Amino acid sequence: MNSELIDQLKDHSIEYLIEVELKCYTHTLTGGIVPLMVYPKNEKELVFVVQIFKASGDRFEILSGMTNVAVASGQLDFFVLNMSKYEMREPTLRGNVLDVSSSFDMKELTQWAFKHKVRGLEWMEGIPGTVGAGIYMNAGFLPQQEISNILVAATYLDLDDFKVKRIKNHHLHFRYRYSEFQDMHVVVLSGTFLVQPVSEVGIKNHLRMMKSKKIIRTLHERRVKNQPLDYPSAGTVFVPPIPFHVGGMLREMNLTGYRIGGAEISTKSPGFIIGVDHMTGEDYKAMVEFIEKSIAEKYDLDIEPEVRLIGFDD
Structure with a gap:
Protein backbone atom coordinates (compact mmCIF):
# COMPACT_ATOMS: atom_id res chain seq x y z
CA MET A 1 0.00 0.00 0.00
CA ASN A 2 1.19 3.48 -0.91
CA SER A 3 1.62 5.14 2.50
CA GLU A 4 1.94 8.59 0.93
CA LEU A 5 -1.46 8.17 -0.72
CA ILE A 6 -3.01 7.13 2.60
CA ASP A 7 -1.47 10.14 4.30
CA GLN A 8 -3.06 12.42 1.71
CA LEU A 9 -6.47 10.90 2.33
CA LYS A 10 -6.02 11.34 6.08
CA ASP A 11 -4.89 14.95 5.65
CA HIS A 12 -8.08 15.73 3.74
CA SER A 13 -10.32 13.73 6.13
CA ILE A 14 -11.56 11.50 3.30
CA GLU A 15 -13.17 8.22 4.32
CA TYR A 16 -11.37 5.06 3.21
CA LEU A 17 -10.94 1.38 4.02
CA ILE A 18 -7.89 -0.80 3.40
CA GLU A 19 -7.70 -4.50 2.50
CA VAL A 20 -11.38 -4.74 1.64
CA GLU A 21 -13.00 -8.07 0.74
CA LEU A 22 -15.40 -7.18 -2.06
CA LYS A 23 -17.56 -10.27 -1.67
CA CYS A 24 -18.95 -8.56 1.43
CA TYR A 25 -20.29 -5.77 -0.83
CA THR A 26 -21.30 -7.30 -4.17
CA HIS A 27 -24.81 -8.72 -4.72
CA THR A 28 -23.23 -11.82 -6.25
CA LEU A 29 -21.13 -12.25 -3.08
CA THR A 30 -18.06 -12.52 -5.30
CA GLY A 31 -14.77 -10.68 -5.17
CA GLY A 32 -11.35 -10.84 -3.60
CA ILE A 33 -9.43 -8.24 -1.65
CA VAL A 34 -8.71 -4.73 -2.92
CA PRO A 35 -5.94 -2.73 -1.23
CA LEU A 36 -8.04 0.41 -0.89
CA MET A 37 -11.65 1.59 -1.14
CA VAL A 38 -12.38 5.32 -0.93
CA TYR A 39 -15.71 7.08 -0.30
CA PRO A 40 -15.73 10.65 -1.65
CA LYS A 41 -18.68 12.59 -0.24
CA ASN A 42 -18.64 15.72 -2.40
CA GLU A 43 -17.21 17.13 -5.61
CA LYS A 44 -14.07 18.49 -3.97
CA GLU A 45 -13.20 15.13 -2.41
CA LEU A 46 -14.02 13.26 -5.61
CA VAL A 47 -11.75 15.42 -7.75
CA PHE A 48 -8.95 15.16 -5.21
CA VAL A 49 -9.19 11.35 -4.98
CA VAL A 50 -9.20 10.88 -8.74
CA GLN A 51 -6.23 13.22 -9.12
CA ILE A 52 -4.10 11.36 -6.58
CA PHE A 53 -5.09 7.99 -8.03
CA LYS A 54 -4.07 9.12 -11.50
CA ALA A 55 -0.86 10.72 -10.22
CA SER A 56 0.11 7.47 -8.49
CA GLY A 57 -0.62 5.46 -11.62
CA ASP A 58 -2.87 3.10 -9.70
CA ARG A 59 -5.78 1.48 -11.52
CA PHE A 60 -9.20 2.08 -10.01
CA GLU A 61 -12.77 0.94 -10.59
CA ILE A 62 -15.79 3.19 -10.03
CA LEU A 63 -18.45 1.25 -8.12
CA SER A 64 -21.44 2.03 -5.95
CA GLY A 65 -24.17 -0.45 -4.96
CA MET A 66 -22.28 -3.30 -6.71
CA THR A 67 -25.53 -4.91 -7.82
CA ASN A 68 -24.48 -5.64 -11.40
CA VAL A 69 -20.96 -7.03 -11.04
CA ALA A 70 -19.11 -10.29 -10.62
CA VAL A 71 -15.55 -9.86 -9.38
CA ALA A 72 -12.47 -12.08 -9.50
CA SER A 73 -11.15 -13.75 -6.36
CA GLY A 74 -7.79 -13.38 -4.65
CA GLN A 75 -5.67 -10.28 -4.17
CA LEU A 76 -6.89 -7.68 -6.69
CA ASP A 77 -4.66 -5.07 -8.28
CA PHE A 78 -7.02 -2.10 -8.34
CA PHE A 79 -8.53 0.42 -5.95
CA VAL A 80 -12.25 1.10 -5.63
CA LEU A 81 -13.75 4.56 -5.91
CA ASN A 82 -17.04 3.92 -4.09
CA MET A 83 -19.74 6.47 -4.96
CA SER A 84 -22.39 5.11 -2.58
CA LYS A 85 -21.92 7.98 -0.10
CA TYR A 86 -21.58 10.82 -2.62
CA GLU A 87 -23.82 13.81 -1.81
CA MET A 88 -26.27 11.82 0.29
CA ARG A 89 -29.13 14.30 0.04
CA GLU A 90 -32.87 14.28 -0.50
CA PRO A 91 -34.12 14.60 -4.09
CA GLU A 221 -45.29 -9.20 -6.22
CA ARG A 222 -44.31 -9.96 -9.80
CA ARG A 223 -40.60 -9.85 -8.98
CA VAL A 224 -41.03 -12.00 -5.88
CA LYS A 225 -42.93 -14.57 -7.95
CA ASN A 226 -40.66 -14.61 -11.00
CA GLN A 227 -37.15 -13.82 -9.76
CA PRO A 228 -34.79 -15.85 -7.52
CA LEU A 229 -34.47 -13.08 -4.93
CA ASP A 230 -33.36 -15.46 -2.18
CA TYR A 231 -30.03 -16.15 -3.88
CA PRO A 232 -26.96 -14.05 -4.67
CA SER A 233 -27.14 -12.77 -8.24
CA ALA A 234 -26.57 -9.76 -10.46
CA GLY A 235 -30.03 -9.91 -11.97
CA THR A 236 -30.57 -10.60 -15.65
CA VAL A 237 -27.22 -11.59 -17.14
CA PHE A 238 -27.54 -10.95 -20.88
CA VAL A 239 -28.85 -8.28 -23.18
CA PRO A 240 -31.89 -9.90 -24.84
CA PRO A 241 -31.11 -10.92 -28.44
CA ILE A 242 -34.47 -9.60 -29.65
CA PRO A 243 -36.82 -11.22 -30.63
CA PHE A 244 -35.33 -14.13 -28.68
CA HIS A 245 -35.06 -14.52 -24.91
CA VAL A 246 -32.01 -16.09 -23.28
CA GLY A 247 -34.02 -17.68 -20.47
CA GLY A 248 -36.39 -19.30 -22.96
CA MET A 249 -33.53 -20.72 -25.01
CA LEU A 250 -31.90 -22.16 -21.89
CA ARG A 251 -35.19 -23.85 -21.00
CA GLU A 252 -35.41 -25.33 -24.50
CA MET A 253 -31.89 -26.74 -24.06
CA ASN A 254 -32.80 -28.18 -20.63
CA LEU A 255 -30.02 -26.21 -18.99
CA THR A 256 -31.98 -24.81 -16.06
CA GLY A 257 -30.31 -25.94 -12.85
CA TYR A 258 -26.99 -26.52 -14.61
CA ARG A 259 -24.05 -25.77 -12.31
CA ILE A 260 -20.43 -24.77 -12.63
CA GLY A 261 -18.85 -24.67 -9.21
CA GLY A 262 -21.18 -22.60 -7.05
CA ALA A 263 -22.90 -20.91 -10.00
CA GLU A 264 -26.26 -22.18 -11.22
CA ILE A 265 -28.64 -21.29 -14.05
CA SER A 266 -31.75 -20.45 -12.06
CA THR A 267 -34.67 -22.84 -12.43
CA LYS A 268 -37.05 -20.06 -11.39
CA SER A 269 -35.71 -17.52 -13.89
CA PRO A 270 -33.08 -18.94 -16.27
CA GLY A 271 -31.99 -15.43 -17.27
CA PHE A 272 -30.30 -15.26 -13.84
CA ILE A 273 -27.07 -16.89 -12.72
CA ILE A 274 -27.38 -17.50 -8.98
CA GLY A 275 -24.93 -18.47 -6.28
CA VAL A 276 -25.89 -21.74 -4.58
CA ASP A 277 -22.66 -22.96 -2.97
CA HIS A 278 -20.09 -20.25 -2.25
CA MET A 279 -20.04 -19.02 -5.85
CA THR A 280 -16.84 -17.27 -6.91
CA GLY A 281 -16.36 -14.67 -9.61
CA GLU A 282 -14.56 -17.33 -11.61
CA ASP A 283 -17.61 -19.63 -11.35
CA TYR A 284 -19.85 -16.80 -12.54
CA LYS A 285 -17.57 -15.92 -15.46
CA ALA A 286 -17.27 -19.58 -16.48
CA MET A 287 -21.07 -19.87 -16.51
CA VAL A 288 -21.37 -16.73 -18.64
CA GLU A 289 -18.93 -18.23 -21.15
CA PHE A 290 -20.71 -21.60 -21.08
CA ILE A 291 -24.06 -19.97 -21.84
CA GLU A 292 -22.56 -17.84 -24.62
CA LYS A 293 -21.00 -20.94 -26.22
CA SER A 294 -24.12 -23.08 -25.83
CA ILE A 295 -26.41 -20.51 -27.44
CA ALA A 296 -23.93 -19.80 -30.23
CA GLU A 297 -23.72 -23.52 -31.07
CA LYS A 298 -27.47 -24.19 -30.83
CA TYR A 299 -28.95 -20.99 -32.26
CA ASP A 300 -26.04 -19.36 -34.11
CA LEU A 301 -26.51 -16.24 -31.94
CA ASP A 302 -23.89 -14.12 -30.25
CA ILE A 303 -25.14 -12.76 -26.94
CA GLU A 304 -23.67 -10.00 -24.81
CA PRO A 305 -23.59 -9.88 -21.00
CA GLU A 306 -24.91 -6.75 -19.30
CA VAL A 307 -23.28 -7.76 -16.01
CA ARG A 308 -19.80 -6.30 -15.50
CA LEU A 309 -17.02 -8.87 -15.04
CA ILE A 310 -14.25 -7.16 -13.08
CA GLY A 311 -10.69 -8.14 -12.21
CA PHE A 312 -10.16 -10.93 -14.72
CA ASP A 313 -7.02 -10.97 -16.89
CA ASP A 314 -8.99 -10.86 -20.14
Missing part, protein backbone atom coordinates in the same frame (compact mmCIF):
# COMPACT_ATOMS: atom_id res chain seq x y z
CA THR A 92 -35.15 18.13 -5.06
CA LEU A 93 -38.48 18.70 -6.83
CA ARG A 94 -38.95 21.84 -8.96
CA GLY A 95 -42.29 21.78 -10.73
CA ASN A 96 -42.28 18.55 -12.71
CA VAL A 97 -38.49 18.17 -12.65
CA LEU A 98 -36.72 16.05 -10.02
CA ASP A 99 -32.99 16.31 -9.28
CA VAL A 100 -31.47 13.20 -7.70
CA SER A 101 -27.93 12.47 -6.50
CA SER A 102 -26.14 9.52 -8.11
CA SER A 103 -25.86 7.78 -4.72
CA PHE A 104 -29.63 7.61 -4.13
CA ASP A 105 -30.97 4.05 -4.24
CA MET A 106 -33.52 3.44 -7.03
CA LYS A 107 -35.79 1.30 -4.89
CA GLU A 108 -35.80 4.00 -2.22
CA LEU A 109 -36.54 6.61 -4.88
CA THR A 110 -39.80 4.80 -5.70
CA GLN A 111 -40.85 5.02 -2.06
CA TRP A 112 -39.69 8.65 -1.77
CA ALA A 113 -41.73 9.59 -4.83
CA PHE A 114 -44.89 7.93 -3.52
CA LYS A 115 -44.47 9.59 -0.12
CA HIS A 116 -44.08 13.00 -1.77
CA LYS A 117 -46.97 12.44 -4.20
CA VAL A 118 -44.86 12.15 -7.33
CA ARG A 119 -45.77 9.74 -10.12
CA GLY A 120 -43.70 8.28 -12.95
CA LEU A 121 -41.11 6.34 -10.92
CA GLU A 122 -43.24 3.36 -9.85
CA TRP A 123 -41.39 1.03 -12.24
CA MET A 124 -38.15 1.45 -10.25
CA GLU A 125 -39.64 -0.69 -7.48
CA GLY A 126 -37.39 -3.68 -6.99
CA ILE A 127 -34.63 -2.50 -9.34
CA PRO A 128 -31.39 -2.74 -7.36
CA GLY A 129 -28.62 -0.19 -7.54
CA THR A 130 -28.16 3.54 -7.37
CA VAL A 131 -29.41 6.30 -9.65
CA GLY A 132 -25.91 6.92 -10.99
CA ALA A 133 -25.46 3.29 -11.97
CA GLY A 134 -28.99 3.28 -13.38
CA ILE A 135 -28.21 6.20 -15.67
CA TYR A 136 -24.86 4.69 -16.67
CA MET A 137 -26.47 1.42 -17.82
CA ASN A 138 -29.97 2.68 -18.69
CA ALA A 139 -31.57 0.49 -16.03
CA GLY A 140 -35.16 -0.54 -16.53
CA PHE A 141 -37.84 -3.19 -16.36
CA LEU A 142 -40.53 -3.45 -19.04
CA PRO A 143 -40.57 -1.61 -22.42
CA GLN A 144 -40.95 2.15 -21.93
CA GLN A 145 -39.86 1.72 -18.32
CA GLU A 146 -36.21 2.69 -18.51
CA ILE A 147 -34.09 5.58 -17.27
CA SER A 148 -33.90 6.87 -20.84
CA ASN A 149 -37.68 7.44 -20.89
CA ILE A 150 -37.63 9.95 -18.02
CA LEU A 151 -34.12 11.40 -17.89
CA VAL A 152 -33.86 15.05 -18.92
CA ALA A 153 -30.13 15.44 -18.33
CA ALA A 154 -27.27 14.21 -16.16
CA THR A 155 -24.23 15.83 -14.57
CA TYR A 156 -20.88 14.09 -14.53
CA LEU A 157 -17.23 14.59 -13.70
CA ASP A 158 -14.95 14.38 -16.74
CA LEU A 159 -11.96 12.35 -15.55
CA ASP A 160 -9.70 13.84 -18.21
CA ASP A 161 -10.05 17.54 -17.40
CA PHE A 162 -11.69 17.22 -13.93
CA LYS A 163 -14.57 19.50 -14.87
CA VAL A 164 -18.20 18.91 -13.92
CA LYS A 165 -20.37 18.89 -17.04
CA ARG A 166 -24.02 18.43 -17.95
CA ILE A 167 -25.30 16.31 -20.82
CA LYS A 168 -28.83 16.09 -22.22
CA ASN A 169 -30.70 12.85 -22.80
CA HIS A 170 -30.39 12.72 -26.59
CA HIS A 171 -26.59 13.05 -26.45
CA LEU A 172 -26.35 9.87 -24.39
CA HIS A 173 -27.58 7.69 -27.30
CA PHE A 174 -29.47 5.33 -25.02
CA ARG A 175 -30.34 1.80 -26.02
CA TYR A 176 -31.06 -1.36 -24.04
CA ARG A 177 -28.74 -1.27 -20.97
CA TYR A 178 -26.43 1.20 -22.68
CA SER A 179 -25.61 4.88 -22.47
CA GLU A 180 -22.81 6.91 -24.02
CA PHE A 181 -21.30 7.14 -20.53
CA GLN A 182 -20.00 3.60 -20.99
CA ASP A 183 -17.66 4.87 -23.71
CA MET A 184 -16.62 7.98 -21.78
CA HIS A 185 -14.08 8.47 -18.97
CA VAL A 186 -16.49 9.90 -16.40
CA VAL A 187 -18.21 9.59 -13.04
CA VAL A 188 -21.99 10.19 -13.07
CA LEU A 189 -22.93 12.67 -10.32
CA SER A 190 -26.68 13.28 -10.61
CA GLY A 191 -29.75 12.98 -12.79
CA THR A 192 -32.64 15.29 -13.65
CA PHE A 193 -35.91 13.48 -14.31
CA LEU A 194 -39.29 14.45 -15.73
CA VAL A 195 -41.98 13.36 -13.26
CA GLN A 196 -45.68 13.92 -12.53
CA PRO A 197 -46.35 15.74 -9.22
CA VAL A 198 -49.84 15.22 -7.84
CA SER A 199 -51.78 17.85 -5.89
CA GLU A 200 -52.61 16.89 -2.31
CA VAL A 201 -56.31 17.70 -2.70
CA GLY A 202 -59.12 16.28 -4.83
CA ILE A 203 -60.58 12.83 -5.36
CA LYS A 204 -58.99 12.44 -8.80
CA ASN A 205 -55.54 13.00 -7.42
CA HIS A 206 -56.22 10.65 -4.53
CA LEU A 207 -57.21 7.97 -7.03
CA ARG A 208 -54.03 8.63 -9.03
CA MET A 209 -51.90 7.96 -5.94
CA MET A 210 -53.89 4.82 -5.16
CA LYS A 211 -53.16 3.66 -8.69
CA SER A 212 -49.45 4.33 -8.11
CA LYS A 213 -49.59 2.30 -4.91
CA LYS A 214 -51.22 -0.59 -6.76
CA ILE A 215 -48.58 -0.47 -9.51
CA ILE A 216 -45.77 -0.57 -6.94
CA ARG A 217 -47.38 -3.50 -5.11
CA THR A 218 -48.02 -5.40 -8.36
CA LEU A 219 -44.44 -4.97 -9.55
CA HIS A 220 -43.10 -6.09 -6.19
